[in-house]
Each structure stands twice: as C-alpha cells, then as structure tokens.
Amino acid sequence: MSRETTYNFAAGPAVLPEEALKTAAAEMLDFNGSGMSVMEMSHRSAIYQSIFDETKANLKKALAVPDTHEVLFLQGGASAQFSMVPLNLMGENGTADYVITGNFSGIACKEARKFGTVNVAADTSDCNHTRIPKQEELKLTPDARYFHYCANNTVFGTEWHYVPDVGDVPLVADMSSDILTQPVDISRYGIIYAGAQKNMAPAGVTVVIIRKELAGHELPFTPLIMSYKTMIDKDSMYNTPPCYTIYMLGLVLKWLEKQGGIAAMSELRKERSGLLYDYLDNSRLFHGCAEKDARSYMNVTFTTGDKEKDTEFCKAATAAGFLNVKGHRLVGGMRASVYNAQPMKAVQALVDFMKEYEAKNG
Ligand SMILES: *Cc1c(COP(=O)(O)O)cnc(C)c1O
Numbered sequence: 021m022s023r024e025t026t027y028n029f030a031a032g033p034a035v036l037p038e039e040a041l042k043t044a045a046a047e048m049l050d051f052n053g054s055g056m057s058v059m060e061m062s063h064r065s066a067i068y069q070s071i072f073d074e075t076k077a078n079l080k081k082a083l084a085v086p087d088t089h090e091v092l093f094l095q096g097g098a099s100a101q102f103s104m105v106p107l108n109l110m111g112e113n114g115t116a117d118y119v120i121t122g123n124f125s126g127i128a129c130k131e132a133r134k135f136g137t138v139n140v141a142a143d144t145s146d147c148n149h150t151r152i153p154k155q156e157e158l159k160l161t162p163d164a165r166y167f168h169y170c171a172n173n174t175v176f177g178t179e180w181h182y183v184p185d186v187g188d189v190p191l192v193a194d195m196s197s198d199i200l201t202q203p204v205d206i207s208r209y210g211i212i213y214a215g216a217q218k219n220m221a222p223a224g225v226t227v228v229i230i231r232k233e234l235a236g237h238e239l240p241f242t243p244l245i246m247s248y249k250t251m252i253d254k255d256s257m258y259n260t261p262p263c264y265t266i267y268m269l270g271l272v273l274k275w276l277e278k279q280g281g282i283a284a285m286s287e288l289r290k291e292r293s294g295l296l297y298d299y300l301d302n303s304r305l306f307h308g309c310a311e312k313d314a315r316s317y318m319n320v321t322f323t324t325g326d327k328e329k330d331t332e333f334c335k336a337a338t339a340a341g342f343l344n345v346k347g348h349r350l351v352g353g354m355r356a357s358v359y360n361a362q363p364m365k366a367v368q369a370l371v372d373f374m375k376e377y378e379a380k381n382g
Contacts, residue, residue: 027342027366028344031218031319031344032174032196032357033223034219034359034362037361040268044268051067054067059263063257063263072256075093075267076091078274079091079269083199084203088231088233089229091228091229094251095261097223097226098226101213102131102132103131105128105213106134107135107238108237108246109166109192109234113137114136115138115161115164116132116136116164118141119153119169119184121144121180123173123175123350125169128170128194129168141158142159151178166210167184171193172316174197174218175348176348177310177321178316181314192209192211192213194213195212196214197214197316197359199220200360201219201282201359201360210230211231227269228248235247236249244258289360290317292317293315295364296367303382305377306324307325308321308322309353318357318359319358320357321354324353334346334354336377342373
C-alpha cells in the first residue's frame with residue numbers, strides 16, 4: 021500500500037491537505053532559517069510567537085470571529101470541553117439544557133450532571149440517532165445557564181441544519197467535525213469548541229471560541245488549567261501549548277484560504293457528500309442510515325442492512341485501497357468521512373467502486 025494507491029476515509033484523525041503535509045516535511049528540520057524544527061522551539065520565543073499569532077489571526081479571519089469573542093488553543097480534546105464547559109458556565113445551583121443526538125453529546129450531558137442540574141431538551145436515542153430534533157421539540161429551561169448541542173454527529177452521520185433558537189441563553193456547540201465547513205455567525209454563540217483531528221490539524225489542539233464575558237464565573241473548585249479566564253489572560257500560554265499542532269493548523273488554514281476559504285468549503289461539502297448520497301438513494305444494495313433532512317455533509321453513514329454483507333463490503337473496500345470505511349462500533353455498517361481535505365476524486369473513486377461492487381454482488 022502507498023499514499024498513491026489508497027484513499028483514507030477515516031473519521032478522525034483524518035486526511036489532511038497534502039500541501040500542508042509537504043510544507044511541514046520541507047520545514048521539518050529547519051523552519052524558515054531558524055536552525056531548528058518547530059517541534060524544538062521554545063513557546064516563549066519570538067519566532068514561535070509569530071507562528072502562534074499568525075495562526076490565531078488566520079483562524080479569526082476565516083471564521084469572522086468578532087472582538088466580543090476570544091480564540092483559545094487548548095489541550096485535552098473536545099472531551100476536556102465536556103467538563104470545562106459546565107465547570108465554567110454552570111455556576112452554583114445552575115441548570116443547563118443538553119440535546120442528546122449521538123455518542124459525544126450523550127457523554128457531554130453525563131459529564132455535566134456532575135456539576136449541576138441537567139435538563140435533556142431533546143433526545144433522539146429512540147431512533148438510534150438517525151434524526152435531528154426540530155426547534156419546536158426542544159424543551160428549554162427559561163433560566164438555563166447555557167444550552168449545549170453537537171452540531172455534527174460524527175458517529176451517526178447527522179448534522180444540525182439550523183442554529184437552535186434559545187433566546188438569551190448562551191449557546192454552546194461542539195463543532196469538532198464540522199468547524200470550517202460553512203459560514204457561522206459566531207456572535208450567536210457563547211462557546212464553540214472543536215478538537216482538531218477531524219477538519220483542522222493532527223490531534224492535540226482544541227479550538228475554543230468563547231464570548232469573553234462568559235469567562236471568570238467558574239465554580240470555585242475549577243482546576244486552574246480548566247478555567248477559561250486563566251487561558252484568556254495568558255493567551256492560551258498558561259502552560260506549554262500544543263505548539264506543533266498549532267503550527268499545522270496554520271498550514272491547513274493557509275491551504276484553506278487558497279481554496280477559496282469557508283465559502284468554497286461550504287459548496288464543496290455538498291458536492292462531496294452529494295455524490296455519495298445520490299448514489300445511495302439509487303442503490304439497491306446500500307442505503308443511507310440518517311434521515312434525509314438530517315444528513316451530515318461530513319460523515320456519510322450507510323449499510324446494506326445485513327451485518328455479514330457489510331463486513332464483506334468493508335473487506336473488499338480495504339483490499340481495493342479504500343481505507344477506514346467501517347462504521348463506528350455503535351452503529352455498524354459503513355461510514356465515509358469526507359472532510360474539507362478529502363479530494364473529490366477520492367469520493368468519486370469510492371462511488372465508482374461501490375457501483376461496481378453492487379453490479380457484482382447486488
Ligand atoms: C471526535 C469527536 C469528539 C471527541 O474528541 P476528542 O478529541 O477525542 O476528545 C467529540 N465530539 C465530536 C463531535 C467529535 O467528532
């Protein structure tokens with residue numbers, strides 16, 4: 021196997037833009053005449069600070085982050101945010117609203133219960149998370165400290181195609197698997213967080229975009245490193261940040277800008293996933309798992325409806341160079357993750373392969 025003969029459909033860590041990888045390789049031993057690798061630099065050095073500042077500025081620009089909000093580069097993945105959000109936003113005797121639309125939002129909800137009262141505003145477990153609740157279904161707590169939802173459900177292949185209206189309650193979104201894929205009105209959000217390894221960079225950095233006024237009200241026992249206030253005051257350098265991953269994010273953002281930015285990504289996501297969904301809707305062997313109006317642009321989940329046939333297909337796909345198409349163990353079936361960096365030709369090749377496979381095995 022080689023990079024040239026394979027396509028990687030992993031859900032995360034996932035495929036990265038080849039241009040970013042090549043630049044990283046070229047700069048590996050000596051970054052920009054510094055005499056050292058970015059991996060070897062002091063995070064307090066002027067040269068590293070310039071990488072950090074440029075990456076942060078480019079992320080703010082790409083997402084049009086207003087001055088009311090701060091961008092943080094943290095560690096611990098999206099999973100650390102499952103604790104950090106309630107620690108900082110729940111307050112004493114607080115209630116928070118959570119929507120359970122999949123695996124990660126369920127874990128986030130469970131974690132929040134340790135720190136306050138949780139109201140489940142909606143839960144799609146009854147249909148194994150094949151749909152997204154409608155606005156009218158959301159049972160909102162009038163004085164909730166915040167409302168939490170997961171914008172794209174990586175495991176189940178569903179995505180919110182509207183921003184929930186929760187009045188003045190701070191809106192908190194896990195955007196780990198769809199950040200940088202569509203324009204977002206950041207001003208509507210209290211907090212957006214995202215682990216990097218789906219759409220931004222290798223694993224190791226977690227991006228948090230927070231409305232500044234929400235910081236500084238953490239529960240008294242909040243560890244220093246889990247306080248948004250600490251991290252805002254120290255510009256994410258309270259401790260050593262994930263320096264190299266931030267640099268990689270910078271390379272990905274430069275690539276993104278050259279492709280036409282988020283506007284271009286927003287169109288491409290429809291083309292990529294559309295190729296797969298169109299085929300699935302006409303296939304007699306495979307069908308999509310998610311309800312049509314809830315389909316994710318990023319994670320296309322599908323199945324033959326038969327466990328053994330699914331296993332056979334995954335085996336054949338892997339042998340043909342289509343890697344990581346096996347679905348998450350909670351769902352079974354197959355999943356093709358088609359993030360920003362997934363080349364259209366990879367998606368086309370997968371669809372062609374599936375068509376051929378169906379002709380032989382359908
Ligand atoms: C991958 C993922 C997570 C978990 O991220 P970690 O970085 O492993 O903590 C959480 N939420 C969503 C939506 C994800 O896709």
